[in-house]
Amino acid sequence: MLDDSNKVQGLFIGIDGGGTKCKAILVNEHNHILGTGISGPANPLHGFEQATQSITESARLALIDAGYSANLLASIPAGVGLAGVNLPVLFDQMNNWQHPFKDMHLATDLLIACLGAHNGQDGAVMITGTGSCGFVHVDGVSEIVGAHGFPHGDKGSGAWVGLQAAKQVLLSLDELVEPTLLTDAVLSHLAVSNAVEMVEAIAGKPAAFYAQMAGLVFEAAQKDDPVATAVVQEGADYISRVAKRLLTKQPPNISLIGGLGPLITPWLSPDVQQRLVPPTFPPEMGAVIFARQQA
Amino acid sequence: MLDDSNKVQGLFIGIDGGGTKCKAILVNEHNHILGTGISGPANPLHGFEQATQSITESARLALIDAGYSANLLASIPAGVGLAGVNLPVLFDQMNNWQHPFKDMHLATDLLIACLGAHNGQDGAVMITGTGSCGFVHVDGVSEIVGAHGFPHGDKGSGAWVGLQAAKQVLLSLDELVEPTLLTDAVLSHLAVSNAVEMVEAIAGKPAAFYAQMAGLVFEAAQKDDPVATAVVQEGADYISRVAKRLLTKQPPNISLIGGLGPLITPWLSPDVQQRLVPPTFPPEMGAVIFARQQA
The missing domain is CATH 3.30.420.40 (ATPase, nucleotide binding domain)
Structure with missing residues (x-):
């Protein structure tokens, strides 16, 4: 088995959290999808606890789907796009969350949707x-x-x-x-x-x-x-x-x-x-x- | 001081509980108002605890306003009209409440409004x-x-x-x-x-x-x-x-x-x-x- 630093080289987690469900993907350095996970609602407007649980759960499922241990979460950076965080108070609340990732880059669901739809353009x-x-x-x-x-x-x-x-x-x-x-x-x-x-x-x-x-x-x-x-x-x-x-x-x-x-x-x-x-x-x-x- | 049974002879409490506030009156045998009380929201659709607290609070305030001890609540029958209890599940929930009155006669806010507006006709x-x-x-x-x-x-x-x-x-x-x-x-x-x-x-x-x-x-x-x-x-x-x-x-x-x-x-x-x-x-x-x- 490889050590963790080699295993996670170039990996990223991408998360899209909305009012109905939360989707996560694990990608390699070429943005090829290695695993996916889906969990429950993740709009912090409807509850901080629910949202953070859904985000963590979807990411864990994506890792497991890819054949990795969910423990590797702490070694992988994540981009997290969420509904609701266009409200500054919710953005701050979520950004202060003691998240389980290596790093968390928080954005609105709108920005990540736009970046995805137009390949970053x-x-x-x-x-x-x-x-x-x-x-x-x-x-x-x-x-x-x-x-x-x-x-x-x-x-x-x-x-x-x-x-x-x-x-x-x-x-x-x-x-x-x-x-x-x-x-x-x-x-x-x-x-x-x-x-x-x-x-x-x-x-x-x-x-x-x-x-x-x-x-x-x-x-x-x-x-x-x-x-x-x-x-x-x-x-x-x-x-x-x-x-x-x-x-x-x-x-x-x-x-x-x-x-x-x-x-x-x-x-x-x-x-x-x-x-x-x-x-x-x-x-x-x-x-x-x-x-x-x-x- | 009169004993309780004489003091409360013919008294009734009337309560109108809505989504914004709860109003209570204490009346004598001629329906003359002896005291009034107002408290918070009392629609059980928005919370059973809040509703029952508001009902009790408004009734206590009406007794105190009339110069009575709030302890007499348990000796006086109450008519309670509430928003929300047109829904059978909420009517049953409220009707099973361990209320603080001698008796509680529960009706919809609509029925008591109509009976009041038209003097029982x-x-x-x-x-x-x-x-x-x-x-x-x-x-x-x-x-x-x-x-x-x-x-x-x-x-x-x-x-x-x-x-x-x-x-x-x-x-x-x-x-x-x-x-x-x-x-x-x-x-x-x-x-x-x-x-x-x-x-x-x-x-x-x-x-x-x-x-x-x-x-x-x-x-x-x-x-x-x-x-x-x-x-x-x-x-x-x-x-x-x-x-x-x-x-x-x-x-x-x-x-x-x-x-x-x-x-x-x-x-x-x-x-x-x-x-x-x-x-x-x-x-x-x-x-x-x-x-x-x-x-």
Whole structure:
């Protein structure tokens, strides 16, 4: 067996931590992926303990997946991109964390997504997953649009789409608006049959819970359900407006990433759709690129 | 000094517990108010411990206000009306509470509000405070419209108005919509100056926090601020629709109660405004009326 210093030569961990899950990769000196790990939510806005546990867990899993001992964590530098740390107070909290890595290079989920999508070059990204936001990085200057969180922001995100649908279904159960097939789809998804049961099922639930309803809303919209169509189109119009704001900064390229991307793309304005390029690498590789730039 | 059994003869405690505060009254056999007490939030949806502490505290304060020892709590029956207990799971939880009263008669905040507003007779109420809902009680049959909670329901409530305003202000700070005087009013209220600071100030905040912003939104609407006007009118239109649904059940009278009532009434549809009668008694007296009916 090699000694640790040889084993870990050139290795980096890249982490992308969001509101739903945390992804980690272990890469070698050529950025080839040796192992991957996935764990739970890692947005410190929703809890510091949960976030730090998820980050450590995903990294340990990536090491084990690559055939390494998880004990090597302390010998490998990590790039960590996290949702929520665009808020200075959360950035400071996470940056002061007694992390398990050799070094930790902390960045926003937006920056690592952009660096990954455009292989470390200037560009713009829109992220539509559990949350939503836009980010542009040109000539060393970054700008964020959105990224405000749930329930006060994140329009066009999975959580927003799910919450809007839930509100509309509750109005229909109160006979204040006409029910549509979305009503049955949501009740069936939640395994409830009336407003009281539905409120019990959704009360106090976090963004990730609502984001799980987004798929059925898009499905209903594809079947021309008028309520679902209105929700999806309003969300997509917001994302299109974000894209146009980002494009005023003249990024060479713009990509749409996140779990909702394939569903929402057809609803974006045609000029925005034409500008979109597929991302080169996923955000967790952007975290590696960031860490190598910093290290 | 009289012995306890004489002192408490005919006394009742009436409690109205909502998302923002808990009010208690101590009344004599003629329902004359001997003392009042106010404490913190008492909606068990937002925490059982907090709710039960607020209920006990408000009742103790009412006894002390009346010149009685708080130890007499165990000798006096109480009517307790609470937000949240329209959900069966919360009703059961609260009803199984080892309460400090002689007896506890538990009802929804809606029923006690309606009994109070119409002095124990049939009628309907709409409540617009931190939350919103409608309730009608005719010929022994009750129906609830709304009362779904925050952030998925409670349209037209103070929390809803505040949240809508916050969303619009964030969009204006991202330069996705034009700022209006509402933007400055909200930033000033929160003592922040940009989107990042604003998100730090509002992230994870409960309904009561947003309800505190409702007043400035109505103020801006009265000055013809277009964004504030659109928010207020959408909320008021919902309350008008709730009223019309309740009126289909032919209640003899309908009242609008809750802290937002005076602000939102002028925005309701004229036919709804004409039907509104002032409430006879406040909800905490409705809790006493309920307890006497049950005792």
